Amino acid sequence: MPEIDFSKEEKAILVRKLQVCCTAELKQDIGQFDAEFLLDFISRELGSYYYNHGLYDAQAALTDKLDDIQDSIYQLEQPTDFTR
Structure with a gap:
């Protein structure tokens, strides 16, 4: 999996969300460095699991759309004496 690089602004938002979560849920204040x-x-050790799950979801969505396209093409087929 390629390493995901967040922009400075994105990373600041994520760090802030972690700080808020730790304070609200764990009653533990953490500084910016710790966050x-x-x-x-989390990105290094758990990110691949979320990344792969996203790929599986995308693959399933694509498969559904391709099935719809195949059905649409089949409905356009005209009768002939040929058999498949």
Whole structure:
């Protein structure tokens, strides 16, 4: 999996969300450095699982659309004496 690089602004938003979550859910204040470390850890160690799940979802959506296209093409087929 290619490494995902967030822009400075995106990373700041994600770090802030981690800080808010830790404060609200864990009653634990964490500084920016710790939140950045946690974000990097999550990205490195868990990111592949989310990435792969997204790929599987995209593949399933594409398969559904291709099935719809195949059905549409079949409906356009004209009767002939040929058999498949």
